Amino acid sequence: MPKATALPPQPRKAAGAAASTGGQFDTRTHSEAPVSLAGPAVTADNYNESVARALSAAKAYETTDIEEMTDAEFDRLQAAILSYEEANGITPDHGLHTAVGHGGAAGGDIEHATLAGSLDKPGEEKVIEFAEKHPNAVIEPKIDGMAIIVRYKDGRLFSAAKRGDGYTGENVTEKVRGVEGLPEVAGDGDFEVRGELYLNDENLAKANAVRASQGKDPFKNARNGVAGMMNKDDSTYAGLFNFAAYSTTVLDGADHLDAMDELAGMGFTTARSLLPQSVLDAEDPMSAIAALGAERKGLGFLMDGAVLKVPTAAEREELGEGTRAPKWAVAYKYPPVEEPTVIEDIEYEIGKTGRLSIRARYTPVDVDGSTLEFASLHNVKDLLSKDIRVGDTVMAYKAGDIIPQVHLPRADLRDPSSQPWQPPAACPKCGGEFDKSTELWRCTNPECSVSGRISYAVSRDAGLDIEGFGGTTGDALIEADLVKDVSDIFHLSEDQLANLKLGTTDSGADRVLGEKNAQKIMAEIEKAKAQPLNRVITALSMRFTGRTFGRRLAAQFETMEALQGATVTQLANVEGIGEKKAAVIHAELAKNAPVIERLRAAGVNMGAPKPKPEKGAKAPKLVTADGGAMNVVITGSLKGSALGSLTRTGAQELIEANGGRAAGSVSKSTSLLVCGEEGSSKWLKAKELGIPVVTPDEFAKMLEDGEA
Numbered sequence: 001m002p003k004a005t006a007l008p009p010q011p012r013k014a015a016g017a018a019a020s021t022g023g024q025f026d027t028r029t030h031s032e033a034p035v036s037l038a039g040p041a042v043t044a045d046n047y048n049e050s051v052a053r054a055l056s057a058a059k060a061y062e063t064t065d066i067e068e069m070t071d072a073e074f075d076r077l078q079a080a081i082l083s084y085e086e087a088n089g090i091t092p093d094h095g096l097h098t099a100v101g102h103g104g105a106a107g108g109d110i111e112h113a114t115l116a117g118s119l120d121k122p123g124e125e126k127v128i129e130f131a132e133k134h135p136n137a138v139i140e141p142k143i144d145g146m147a148i149i150v151r152y153k154d155g156r157l158f159s160a161a162k163r164g165d166g167y168t169g170e171n172v173t174e175k176v177r178g179v180e181g182l183p184e185v186a187g188d189g190d191f192e193v194r195g196e197l198y199l200n201d202e203n204l205a206k207a208n209a210v211r212a213s214q215g216k217d218p219f220k221n222a223r224n225g226v227a228g229m230m231n232k233d234d235s236t237y238a239g240l241f242n243f244a245a246y247s248t249t250v251l252d253g254a255d256h257l258d259a260m261d262e263l264a265g266m267g268f269t270t271a272r273s274l275l276p277q278s279v280l281d282a283e284d285p286m287s288a289i290a291a292l293g294a295e296r297k298g299l300g301f302l303m304d305g306a307v308l309k310v311p312t313a314a315e316r317e318e319l320g321e322g323t324r325a326p327k328w329a330v331a332y333k334y335p336p337v338e339e340p341t342v343i344e345d346i347e348y349e350i351g352k353t354g355r356l357s358i359r360a361r362y363t364p365v366d367v368d369g370s371t372l373e374f375a376s377l378h379n380v381k382d383l384l385s386k387d388i389r390v391g392d393t394v395m396a397y398k399a400g401d402i403i404p405q406v407h408l409p410r411a412d413l414r415d416p417s418s419q420p421w422q423p424p425a426a427c428p429k430c431g432g433e434f435d436k437s438t439e440l441w442r443c444t445n446p447e448c449s450v451s452g453r454i455s456y457a458v459s460r461d462a463g464l465d466i467e468g469f470g471g472t473t474g475d476a477l478i479e480a481d482l483v484k485d486v487s488d489i490f491h492l493s494e495d496q497l498a499n500l501k502l503g504t505t506d507s508g509a510d511r512v513l514g515e516k517n518a519q520k521i522m523a524e525i526e527k528a529k530a531q532p533l534n535r536v537i538t539a540l541s542m543r544f545t546g547r548t549f550g551r552r553l554a555a556q557f558e559t560m561e562a563l564q565g566a567t568v569t570q571l572a573n574v575e576g577i578g579e580k581k582a583a584v585i586h587a588e589l590a591k592n593a594p595v596i597e598r599l600r601a602a603g604v605n606m607g608a609p610k611p612k613p614e615k616g617a618k619a620p621k622l623v624t625a626d627g628g629a630m631n632v633v634i635t636g637s638l639k640g641s642a643l644g645s646l647t648r649t650g651a652q653e654l655i656e657a658n659g660g661r662a663a664g665s666v667s668k669s670t671s672l673l674v675c676g677e678e679g680s681s682k683w684l685k686a687k688e689l690g691i692p693v694v695t696p697d698e699f700a701k702m703l704e705d706g707e708a
């Protein structure tokens, strides 16, 4: 079971960022040493098993959409195997380091004219060395998909094959006809084009829509998508690929750049044409590589590296081919954008708006240049559907390069005794109940969050009755720190409201409250300044000053000043309050003095002493024969009656303004029941106790005529 950890308040984030995740956590990265999941070194004990694991992963990688490990994990495992073999003089025959495909690919029925090899990825130092040795080398994007070798005969697409084992490959001709960037007709000659079959974001989305319609999980990424789609016998994904060429025999003996231009002229997409080219500076090749890498996000397709190539045919000939890759090119692979790590805890926080945010804390891990430690987990539903558990191995990545996320819990690495995560039963901050009506759970305790307090303060029934202030608008004001307590409402400017950011539109523009709405709310705020004192007291959201006590305190002290000056004993004498509550209210009043002062400064009603009844003035209407206040209970709907415009609190205020006392339930001490529904439980009780019952209309008349 994950333990619930209530966090100390976190530094604020921009409202937009918080809104996009529903999260409140500070997601800054962290500087502890990252974890490496390289696994144990390869030893005599695990050598065979390590090779088998690598071969199995390579096979799955080549022929299915299943990724048994990440590329970085695979590369580390392969390097560990190689170094064990070198240290022990082993000459392996498993094919993991030879030809292509890391032993994963089988040959096929199409023979390649020349070796369809891989690319050497020698690491930064060797890449720099290569650039220094070949100052005329060009740089181009390395697209992450699947290599295909396409042959044209008389200018018509004749065959297409996978790379296979480097010598022969599977025939995929019919699968690639009609693919974007790969024309069916090109000139009139015989030639070969090699290039990458890949998925841009648009085609990945389309392919995933196909999968969704078949009830299948989406592809994990575009690379796995291509492998999975090429493996299918059906034509479900026909046309949903992209193609970009990176080598050709179309111009015999020509410079690489000319050959690529020629292809582009024939209607091919070339790898070079996909990205604005940076020029390779032999003195500082890494800066050009970094510049190309900086374009990675927002490209709309996967690019996993940069390729440095010697462009002239003569030099290529001279340098020749290695056993698995040409010697005239090298690739630099960009650091992975996600890394595996282990979830250590699932943590909760209740934000200012009362929303539950959930995040995972995991073993710190280096991803694309920063160390990550936390991931936003969105909402309860999302977390349950992903089935992420404490102890799980997950992939950590940066979403939009700011807010880290995790995905893909690895069921195969899961401790068999691990338990599914359980959402918290109650608010971890106050123990209150959750409102689960939307995906972002919210604590319903008004005292638990700023938002809870503010929505209570502006509510029509209990508070200052300010319309248009709840929901999104209220939350946005709170997120933007424009409203921290009720007094801030009365110091808002029309400009602040008009420019309040409520979210973003579909096209990414800011959605603001706007002038018209701002004017309406300003008018509501102005009107609220005249609300009766009892509502102002209640709107302060102090403990024990809800509707009923708000009214009793207002009736007793008449002005805010008098209430603030009241001693604990004076407060305790108010009906129903008593010593204990009085001490709390006294302390709350002192604590809220600055808020009250700001309300006063804004012109909010602070009450006025009641004028002494003049001689001959009418006596209050709701008094008993012995001069005490009548206990009046109002129940049922007031709609359609003479009291129809009143809320429950409004009706209770009316009773008290007429000298009565509003009560909630019928008992022996009830003097009168106002009830429009014969036969209701209160009506029956009143009849049973012999208490007079009047309809709302009769009651309104009573107050007019003074016939109580």
Ligand SMILES: NC(=O)c1ccc[n+]([C@@H]2O[C@H](COP(=O)([O-])OP(=O)(O)OC[C@H]3O[C@@H](n4cnc5c(N)ncnc54)[C@H](O)[C@@H]3O)[C@@H](O)[C@H]2O)c1
Pocket: 057, 058, 059, 061, 067, 068, 069, 070, 071, 072, 074, 075, 100, 101, 102, 104, 117, 118, 119, 140, 141, 142, 143, 144, 145, 146, 147, 148, 163, 195, 196, 246, 271, 307, 331
């Ligand atoms: N996750 C796994 O389980 C798993 C298993 C096996 C291999 N792999 C990954 O596969 C990769 C190894 O495959 P590889 O040997 O084919 O190397 P590679 O795919 O990294 O590089 C060679 C390929 O790059 C492609 N390419 C893209 N743009 C190019 C351009 N502009 N010019 C030239 N070539 C371009 C070509 O298809 C070429 O065949 C490694 O990254 C490894 O991590 C992963």
Ligand SMILES: [Zn+2]
Pocket: 350, 427, 428, 429, 430, 431, 432, 443, 444, 445, 448
């Ligand atoms: Zn709470």
